[in-house]
Amino acid sequence: MDILGGLWFGLGVALEPANIGFCFIGALLGTLIGVLPGVGPVATIALLLPITFGLPATSAIIMLAGIFYGAQYGGSTTAILIKLPGETSSVVTTLDGYAMAQQGRGGAALATAALGSFFAGTVATLFIAIAGPLLTTIALSFSSAEYFSLMVLGLIASVVLAHGSVLKAIAMIFVGLGLGLVGTDVNSGELRFAFDIQELSDGIGFVPVVLGLFGVSEVIRNLETADWRTARIAPISRLWLTRDDFRQAAPAALRGTVLGSFLGVLPGGGAALASFASYGLEKKLARDPSRFGKGAIEGVAGPESANNAAAQTSFIPLLTLGLPTNAVMALMVGALIIQGIQPGPLMMERQPDLFWGLVASMWVGNIMLLVINLPLVGIWVRLLKVPYDLLYPAILVFSAIGVYSLNNSAFDIYVTILFGFVGYLLLKLECEPVPLVLGFVLGPLMEEHLRRALLLSRGDAKVFIDRPISLGLMAVSAVLLLAIVLPAFRRRRGEMFQE
């Protein structure tokens, strides 16, 4: 199927009434949680996973994806109006967006963010449609050795390109891999690390772990710092751009889109990195960098376009290689496996309606988000007045019910409690939970590919450097690891997340 044919076919799938409905629900929920600080896309998607059991695979994925990119839109609204980023990817938007709102240009900032995101979403959709089939062709020639090397690269890149201590992040990967070992060994049928607990024979549940790490521990953390007063909201001016605004914002949005599209594909890159990088780029290119932080419209247009583009293109490694590059994509793997679909290069051929339907639905979803966000911004602003003391009991109730409904088993809630505590402890020790989740998801696959690769080579580990593609992947991993030791690169990486 060629690209245009694929997109046309996908549009047909995305425009089926049921799928339009699920896309809308996803976009709406995404905006909602983007607006509400302290509720992120990871916890929300984990919460909704059990509900998607009964849905057709395509509808389920369309809805979950909508939550993810919808959150990028919603997150910017709070960043601009009350200087509170709904998501990490809109942290930089608080700098110039809030400054604009205080100068009475809040409406222009909101319009810039929404229009920039829409433009970026459209371009990113095309980017996926073009890059997807290309990467799939390459991936089809992969054997176990290449897959293993690819996963090693994915895991290493995801810690080097993210922020925080690399040593601790690598250790967290191993913790995740270790958790993935619990349960029945597929090869020998032997139970490993199950300690005679019957519920552990199928392994530790993915949803309880993720909801504990990202839902419950976030609630505790937010309670520590929660501001119980209701937010003061800057008044919104006319929701449109002047000719001058547009002239300044458009090139920034274009640059942000290109930058975001590429950074999104990298493991560990994703929306947050893209927005930081774009802000840095705009500041560097500006004739007068001192305007930044005081209401420069480029400082909103660039990062907001970049984060939306990256959120969408981070689906590329998942859809073509079966490789999740961030926590949301790890959840998507979970959702696909629940549906009996192994993510990877065969998906495009075997489930064309899922691949192309998802890609086309992103564009449809972006149109919906434009409508949901711009004219209806007043409704979302009112939601900001819901105080956290009413919100967190609701989060806990939905988490508990969601986890329990998986298997109607209280054991899953105990797992959530344990990982809620572990997650909070790890936050205090400054250990990022994302590498743990990636290791947990990839663990069983890595073991299988390592086993097969070494079985074929009769135990010779040289197989990973004898095959050219595998050698290339391993070399990139080694370079990334070496680079982190170099002081110059370390400093750049530190600056990137400073701003």
Next chain:
Amino acid sequence: MDAGSAQADTIDPIRARLLSRDVLAGILFLALGLGGVYLNEYRLGSAARMGPGYMPMLVFGSLAAMGALVTAKGLVRPGPPTERMAIAATIWILASLLAFALAIERLGLVAATIVLVCVASLAGNVGRPIRVVSLAIGLALFSVAIFVWGLGVSMKVWPWTF
């Protein structure tokens, strides 16, 4: 574990160093890694024919090594002290979930939700009891409407149903 940032400078430097984030994290990783290796009672096999114990040995061995590395780095170059944990909030939040887990199978969804909200409200500052109770009842009805009637999830709803 109360090495708050203000106190860390005043208590003796060796203790502060031992309680820094990196050292505590390193010790945690080291313990998990060694524990995994110790519990790995499964057949190792060889690289060409891996037994069920091969991968665990690889993973937990590496984890222990990383833990040692993180600890050593933290001792040589002390990082920031460990932040104080909000112990009361942690206990109430986890207890509320535990109460839900214990109540759901015996008393059903409505009672479990009300118990969860009441216990969880002790962690924050929800205020007057009437506010807590109305939130609890509201959330309980909302959950029944969405999950049981809306999505058709089958679970015990009232104490007297099965």
